[in-house]
Amino acid sequence: MLSEKELSRYKHPIAVPGMGVAFQEKLKAARILVIGAGGLGSPVAQYLSAAGVGVIGIADYGTILEEDLHRQPMYNMQDLRKHKAKMATSRLFSLNPWNKHFPFLVQIRPDNALQIFSSFDLIVDCSQHRITHFVVNDACLALNKPFVTGEVHNWVAWWGGFNMPQQEAAGRVASYRCNDFKVDDLRNFDAGALGATHGATALLMVNEIIKFVAGVPGLAGKLHTFNYLHQKFEVTDLNADVAGMAEVKARGLLTAEEYGLEVVPDVED
Incomplete structure (x- = not known):
């Protein structure tokens, strides 16, 4: 249940047609893990927290x-050389103390993924x-x-959106392994990084995640691509390799x- 202060805080999203108090309570009950608190993960986490995701x-x-601050505006100059996960949770608490934020100062690996994801x-x-x-794909498949x-x-x-049942396909899901080939041509690791494209992509992802929590189709089984230079947006179906x-x-x-x-030693903090 939302407290009176939370009802006041979220009065504008609650007022959006089709949302309401029941949806805001769904967000409060949601538990979402964000892997990576960099150019994509930090704005994703910020807007999920601001939206009222409970954990x-x-x-x-x-x-x-x-050199990363241009696309990680959640952090400040005084945060340099500090752990991203710890500073991110601190910033998120200051943004929205009604949520719970937990840092995991670890590399996601086969030996810890199942334990961390289970919560x-x-x-x-x-x-x-x-x-x-x-x-991540294999751990999510193992844990459904x-x-x-x-x-x-x-x-x-x-x-x-992977490993998500599609309403129109009666439980059919698509994994990342089934579709890795589709994004090969979209990768360019030597082209630098723009802050605006990371932030804009994060917001588009969060919008789809919020819709997913609300039960609105659009994320499950879909691959979204956006060419910011030419303003070209496409949505295509993901493949499902059942076998x-x-x-x-x-x-x-x-x-x-x-x-x-390549395994990175756990952080000694």
Whole structure:
């Protein structure tokens, strides 16, 4: 139940047609893990917290660097060299003390993903790291949890809703493994990074996540792409490899070596 102060705080989103108090209570009951608190993850976490998501976990083992502040405005100059996950949760608490924010100063790996993910309803992978996407995908399939992931490269962004039942397809889901080939041409790792494209993509992702919590179609089983240079937006269907997903569920997670994941030591804090 929302308190009187929360009802006052969220009076504007509550007033949006089709939303109301019941939807705001759904947001309060939601538990979302955001992987990566950088250019994509920090604005995702900020707007999820501002929207009233009751529990937000932030998983990031990195520290704040000055050359990244142009796309990570949640942090300040005095935050340099501090842990992103800790500073993110501190900033989110100051933004919305009605929510709970938990930092995980770890790299998401095959040996910890299942334990960490088990406490959350939805995983949002903002690592922008292909191998991590596979680890997250396999862990979410094993736990039957929905997840969202995406990347921003140069002027192009993509994101999608994976392992989510589609209303029009009677439980049919699509995994990241089924669709990795679709985003190969959208990656450009040597083109730098613009702050505005990361922020804009994060807001589009959050809008779809909020709609997903509300039960509005549009995220599940869809791949969204946006070319910011030419203002070209596309939404296409994701593929569902039923046999491939069954195989992943049967074998479970691979080792870090089998994924090709370079393991980073846990943060000593």
